[in-house]
Amino acid sequence: MPWAESLLFLLLLFSLPIPFSHSWSFDYPSPIANINSLWTNNNATIPYSATYPDGSTIRAILVRQNPTWYSPFFACGFICTAPCNDFLFAIFSVSVGDPSNPAFNTSSMPQIMWTANRSRPVKDNASLQFKDGNLILRDFDGSLVWSTNTSDSRVVGLNLAETGNMVLFDAMGKTVWESFEHPTDTLLLGQSLRQGKRLTSDSLATNWTQGQFYLTVLDNGLYAFIEADPPQLYYQRRFNITDAIVQPNMNISSDGAKNYTTYISFLKGSLSAFVSFNNTDINLFDISLPSPSSAQFMSLENDGHLRVYRWDGTSWKPQADVLHVDLDDCAYPTVCGDYGICSEGQCSCPSRNSGDEDQFFRQLDNRQPNMGCSLAIPLSCDLTQYQQLLPLPNVMYFNLGQNWTTDEYSCKEACLKACSCKAAFFKYNNVSNGSCYLMPKLFSLMNYQPEVVGYNLSAYIKVQMLPPPPRSKQLNPLVYHVGAPIIVAVICIIILIIRRIMKRKMDDDDPFKGLAGMPTRFSYKQLREATNNFSKKLGQGGFGPVYEGKLGNVKIAVKCLRDIGHGKEEFMAEVITIGSIHHINLVRLIGYCSDKFHRLLVYEHMTNGSLDKWIFRKNPRGTLSWATRYKIILDIAKGLAYLHEECRQKIAHLDIKPGNILLDDKFNAKISDFGLAKLIDRDESHVMTKIRGTRGYLAPEWLSSTITEKADIYSFGVVVLEIVSGRKNLDNNQPEASNNLINLLQEKIKVGQVLDILDNQNEEIQLHGEEIIEVIKLAVWCLQRDCSKRPAMSQVVKVLEGKIDTETSAGYDAASKDDINFDASSPLSPAPVSAR
Template sequence: MDCVLQCLILFIASFHLAYAESIYYSVANLSSSWTNNPVPGEYVGYDRSELMPILLRPNEGPTSFVCGFYCNYDCDGYLFAVLIFPTMNVTVGRHPRIIYPRVVWSANRHALVSVNATLELTPEGDLILREANGAEVWSTHTSGKSVVGLSLNETGNLVLFDCNNSSVWQSFDHPTDSLVPGQKLALGAKLTASVSKKDWSQGLISFSVYSDGLVACVESNPPQIYSYRHFDYSGVIKEPSHVIFKNEGLFLSSGRRIWPFFSASSPLYLKLEPKGQVTVYEWVWNEYDWKVYGDSFLANYDCEYPLICGKYGVCSVGQCGCPGPNGGETVYFRPINFKQPDLGCSEITSLTCEASQYHSLLELNDIIYFPVVNEYGIDYDIESCKQACLENCSCKAAIFTHGEPGYCHLPSEIFSLALMNTETYPFSNSTTFIKVQNVPKEGPPAPVIDPAPIPPSSMKTSRIEVILASCFGAFFVMFLVVIIIWHSLFLKRKDSKEDEEDFLKQVPGVPIRFSNESLVVATENFSQKLGEGGFGSVFKGILRDGTKVAVKCLDGLVGRKDSFLAEVETIGGIHHMNLVRLVGYCATKSNQSLVYEYMCNGSLDKWIFRRSQELALDWQTRRKIILDVAKGLAYLHGDCQKKIVHFDIKPQNILLDENFNAKVSDFGLSKLIDKDQSLVVTTLRGTVGYLAPEWLSSTITEKIDVYSFGVVMLEILCGRKNLDRSQPEEDMHLLNVFKKKAKEDQLLDLVDKSSEDMLFHGIEVVEMMKLAAWCLQNDTACRPSMSVVVKVLEGVMDFEDNLDYSFLNPQISRAMEAVHNSNDVAVTASLVLPSILSGPR
């Protein structure tokens, strides 16, 4: 009854937010829908634009907000967007005054809609954007989550709320390329620039919040970081959970200002620009326009931005050009558009791996690559750096920084370069070599020899011979053509089969392709084995540049093509500090290998199941490992272009570097799920002991990783395997023991006794065990998401107290033990239970 009364009050309040004659509100109720049918030119700033308002939020302050269907320039398509505009005595009526709007959030910049597209707030509480033909373009996926209405609040946040006026979904949690005053950018979240001011689609530039600083990078493969502003933690107790944008600056969650500026009265918003700048715009009242108030704090000079002059473009004092030849050399580059030099340059002759013998390096005098903050630089001398680039087909340039030792950077994509001068780069000491494709020169023409005079008596005979020779030649050519056609048809099936075997040559986005011979040398003929994974063995290797790697040799592609492609395309296309980085791959008809970064401390299982006190991990290290794994999984589940479910989270797939930073590895069993797909039905896969109970129900989501993570948490905290056959039968299953100790309120008994530090922090360990219990709930809806787990571990959110400790599923345990008697057996698609074979329900 209270909820119904509150909803009624909200409805009355929403009605009074508008004037009597108004058709625009700041609140909308369920079962509302709007059709994109704008009035051309009615709402115009300096740019040509069209806007059909849906919700309007006029404020008493200098800034107001509106959401609706919006387009600018040629109106090739419409955004459903939130826009900021100066209040300027806005009158709310049938024709509200909305001028000079600027987009600060949008739902569908990847898929613009047309006229007559619809936005619907369904009776179930889902906000859905549909094309004119009814096809769904975007949704909040909030059906069944007690949504009672939609509102646009005074800060420009679009919110779906419940009857307690609590947010169920909000646009502030899904930023695009802008921030408005009062908006937070959470840890791990990022802004992504548009392609250009005229193109709404997502570009290459991103701006992210990490635990130790703000990172701006180009989303190439691997990413090229061009600005890393570290946080100063002096006097700050813990890592920030977010940064917040205010009129006075950009602030950490602790309240410390990290980017000062001083306007407090004019409307402001922050935008990540297509070229790489982070810019603050201010409304200038006397000029009636948005002007740049605070330029980016990411770089010192315009030429330091990665796309300021596009790919291969050379920046010099605000002007763009193409790399020129040295002396009388060949011209290799030309502008993409002579009228718009900032769009970059293109190669006159494209690089091709099939003609790598014609590759060479063009030295660019007094030109440097845009400043790159890259952790993967390698120590080289200049000649070795150049040779390494020539031997790697993926390398597009060799950037060598002189010193002792020298630093060699081998990017796989080239963006803007900069002309050095004493004012902008007084201390630069690097040399840039760009890889170019040379056109092979043809041999000299054969000498022309004057024919000897032909006697008149033989001219007739010669003419007959020519005719006969021509006929014979024509017949021979026709015969040859028939043979070639027959040969090609006969071998078509064989060729297609060979093409299938060579399908890996076309895998996009992989950093380096190694030959099998180079990996044999790097691994000393695969002599040092590090372990075994689901699809093959892993060996330690050292590349020619001294980089240590882990080479995973797959056991062939028979029946495993999709799995191998998933590893190559998935890991090669994502980059996160808590995910193992894919360095490259090898793909031949007989050998397929993946080359990963080397993690010197090996897998987690080697550390948490040891009984020696000298080797036992302390509490802070274990807590950091748990947080690292949670961050990696949260990224896979929520921040990738596609949602990625790992399917096989266990200590063997968690690797540790020299500082015991944890990274999730082995995506061989991963399955990609589109972001707008909430469920996926698949065959059983994973490792016995870590499998969630829903594997028997055919309803599989990313929550299976949450369950496996909960099991791993307990193993880390208790220092024992989830199935330990050395224990008495009643204590063999860790989850059974955990359930019993929880009922007896004796969870302290489970704390790893091999570490005195763990026992000293016993109370904190027990609290984290309760978080593990939350992850182990039988009902998937009761388990937290990994992003929520991260927030709990960072101390910015409390975990659920009302927990069900009957999470051990005897049915799935018996099913697993009936198939395998070992506690560490990987289950793949070959094991399919009847309930899964039945398909979707």
């Protein structure tokens, strides 16, 4: 660095408020690093390592020695659990010996406080580099895993503070980036959880992958959820912002109701919530905690509890359960596993009565009732006529979610008719009606006493019955000996006649008979055998479930249309549309089944499932890199360009969304689900059709029902923004001001902060700001209210391939450039983007 900056760095170094005798030692690495430092994850280049009795290993890069030797030290570096195939870059506490033996004490396990790469561990010889103001983690093959995304020339040093906070600072000692602002599952003393940020649990106590519980601060309180679709709330502590606004001496503007930030802080002795107005804090609630003299941390754990731990001199011990202030043991979503009923801390399975327990449910592990229960007969959408609702007296759920007013009979019928419904709850408002709640995902239930809670609730769980066996009658012996041969012969003749009639009927029922180029037709029996009686469900589409199967050595996916009467139009549209076309970015239709009772579609199997599971945080295997996301965007564009411009008739898909984009084993993207597609002749400028598609992806012209292929281009623009941001266009789990992604983008365009919409949980993406801005430009071009201003998909492909850019494209210049202005000083400015 230049000599002046070096001098400032040294002056800062010696002015830091660190007890010098405890911060520098020949026995431990420094807690501060200079820029242009490089560490490689191996014992040869990181000598400060330790291996624990279970095989876990730490390799410390920075160590902050504690002023009191009997308290744990903080360190940052690489850490792994046995058998140590994967490493995290993390901040962790380590125990040390006494001053005469200052080595790491391996009798006390390290405790992780923060991780950079929880969703993507690295291998031996991965590297951490502090260069150009940026801290960058790369795997052994050089691939980018994580970064602070600072790239700030002002950054001169990296510091691990006594609080456990890892800080990048400039020459004046000012913080540029800190780990405290990017929490994982833990809060350290003095750390705050700000509005919109999350604590997310680990999945298991010995597994550091991201779990299913998360705690977040919204503008009106502290909330805890368990991941589901949609997430289910199990804890809330709300406060009234209005009461805070009218406090005196606040100096708030006329729109002061929006001019505040909310956060909670973990302090010794309390967990306090604050609302901040112009740097003035008001404490809205304060949960008292024991305040020991030793160190503390707070962790959201894999059972949904928020626990405080303290250091007892040798190890971390639980001290307090924060949410227990408002929740009892039975109110946690996984306390008794799926379907388990919690009563005074004891777990049991649902039953009609004590004698019928094994008829419907079985415990997963008889020795561990808290593991939960499973249905004795799994629910099947193909056998809904044999499903019934099992009433459970005095049983309730931790959160019932959305509801509507109806009568109890209608509530139960709605659940029986909805394949996704697992249980129905009915809360009485008066004698004739009440509130109905349908649950698509069921975690633990709990017993309750109506006289205590003050209301009555009826609970019903859906169970599967087997079809009844055919009835048999006892035959008279004489009839048996004389008439049996005749009866058998008659039955055989009848069966042969019925088979011939059914075969003719099936041939007549084939809507594609005589059409050239159609895919293979399968019998229902063939597909039932190929899917092992539809035993492995891959997912649930808009028209029915999808099952995994195998034809020979080829994996397939079989979609079963639930309602063959109402679904016939969609079935025929799908087969006719993609049965005779082939493109690398369209899911291949292998065949179909069509008879009087069944309509099924057979596709190629896509190993990595649908795109929504990867970009909306539903996939435990990790997140997508920017390079992969860019390739997916290009693949979708190529598939749509083929449909719109290269087929004999233009094909408008009309339901482009992440759930209809499937990924193969190499993350090649393919468009699927053509049930709503429309064919448009080349001489037709548009078609008239009823509204079809998915809310959040519909183009404005749907209001007139006059549609062209440009409706797909609008939907494509929405999908591009969702891929970049990692969130849905319409997301009610977001704060009200930002629950519409397109409106949020418009606001960010006005203030030149477009990159604020990026996926903030994937910091690798944030390293590609310039390229992402170009992609957002392209998305905005596709989102024009006037469909004539949107580009053709062939233009989109050329932009993404770098053959043209939006600035030089004739269509963009003529149609949109006056509306959208991009320049170097202000990346984005207002555009008339439409959102419905």
